[in-house]
Amino acid sequence: MxxxxxxxxxxxxxxxxxxxxxxxxxxxxxxxRGMTLExxxxxxxxxxxxxxHRILYVVARQPDIAIGSLIETLGISxxxxxxxxxxxxxxxxxxxxxxxxxxxxKLLRLTATGQRIxxxxxxHERKVMRDAFDRVGTRGAVAWMAVMExxxxxx
Amino acid sequence: MxxxxxxxxxxxxxxxxxxxxxxxxxxxxxxxRGMTLExxxxxxxxxxxxxxHRILYVVARQPDIAIGSLIETLGISxxxxxxxxxxxxxxxxxxxxxxxxxxxxKLLRLTATGQRIxxxxxxHERKVMRDAFDRVGTRGAVAWMAVMExxxxxx
DNA sequence: GTCTCAAGTCAACATGGTTGACATGAGGTG
DNA sequence: CACCTCATGTCAACCATGTTGACTTGAGAC
Numbered sequence: 001m002x003x004x005x006x007x008x009x010x011x012x013x014x015x016x017x018x019x020x021x022x023x024x025x026x027x028x029x030x031x032x033r034g035m036t037l038e039x040x041x042x043x044x045x046x047x048x049x050x051x052x053h054r055i056l057y058v059v060a061r062q063p064d065i066a067i068g069s070l071i072e073t074l075g076i077s078x079x080x081x082x083x084x085x086x087x088x089x090x091x092x093x094x095x096x097x098x099x100x101x102x103x104x105x106k107l108l109r110l111t112a113t114g115q116r117i118x119x120x121x122x123x124h125e126r127k128v129m130r131d132a133f134d135r136v137g138t139r140g141a142v143a144w145m146a147v148m149e150x151x152x153x154x155x
Numbered sequence: 156m157x158x159x160x161x162x163x164x165x166x167x168x169x170x171x172x173x174x175x176x177x178x179x180x181x182x183x184x185x186x187x188r189g190m191t192l193e194x195x196x197x198x199x200x201x202x203x204x205x206x207x208h209r210i211l212y213v214v215a216r217q218p219d220i221a222i223g224s225l226i227e228t229l230g231i232s233x234x235x236x237x238x239x240x241x242x243x244x245x246x247x248x249x250x251x252x253x254x255x256x257x258x259x260x261k262l263l264r265l266t267a268t269g270q271r272i273x274x275x276x277x278x279h280e281r282k283v284m285r286d287a288f289d290r291v292g293t294r295g296a297v298a299w300m301a302v303m304e305x306x307x308x309x310x
Numbered sequence: 311g312t313c314t315c316a317a318g319t320c321a322a323c324a325t326g327g328t329t330g331a332c333a334t335g336a337g338g339t340g
Numbered sequence: 341c342a343c344c345t346c347a348t349g350t351c352a353a354c355c356a357t358g359t360t361g362a363c364t365t366g367a368g369a370c
Binding site: 012015019020021022023025033034037038057058062073126130132133135136140143144146151152154 | 167168170171172173174175176177178179180182183185186187188189190192193212213215216217228277280281283284285286287288290291294295296298299300301302303304305306307308309
């Protein structure tokens, strides 16, 4: 785990805007950072990091997910999944067991501790979102989601 | 440069939502991906990547920036800056010269080629934003910026 | 000449990815 | 039983991006 001087010199730089949409680009960058900053701090204290959280997040929302599905959902290789997943199993934040029908697959689930950590980390992120939404009202929140959906589905 | 199978299995996974704001968390994640996807593809073809683009982006908007300021703006160590910066100098996308008053500092500027590449990469990102904003109108765009500002300034 | 300070460089390390190759373990089929 | 398939697990090599720490270089200032 890197030391993560964390937000040390990370006040949004005020750069000259060459184009209309430069502000939007920068907001996306700092928005992502802003949302994940506290969660990452918390995870670091737990000896975990973003990939671990991603695993916990997915498993929390799809209990008994097989490893292959998890790999596909996360969009990384099984080798890349291997280390963080094993750490989570060793730490008993996750359990794996063979399926009764599909004995080939291993099914993953959160333990109580894993649930707690996933929830705390995600809570940090949700809090940031909630505070932001509170400032702009429901209509603003709806508009934000519409924009983000358009961007996300940009393929 | 990693091969970047790029969006291979990266259609937004549809996970069960445990909380109200889970959708927002996922939108932030996929939004960031969506905005940077095409730019990253382009950069990869140029043998560059995100850190190089970040450098070009900042220097484009702050010509004659000193290396120390650049380090501060980017929020990384000088050692981390070193490699991508040297690549950009070797490729002549950037020039550096000593300041006339502040002979200690080196000032960075984009070359014509550097400008072209910075612009093309940023154009990809701006296009994604423009398309999204077009779909939701000015009011939606303004609301999006307000939310993102609230998130970004969340310190 | 010496001090300061920006910049440059080198080594060691951590992390999060990638491919490729191969091993293991469980079911299904001949 | 022997064999094939398929999910999983593991090993090695590699790359990119970052970190600290330690040291050098080069220019100005005193």
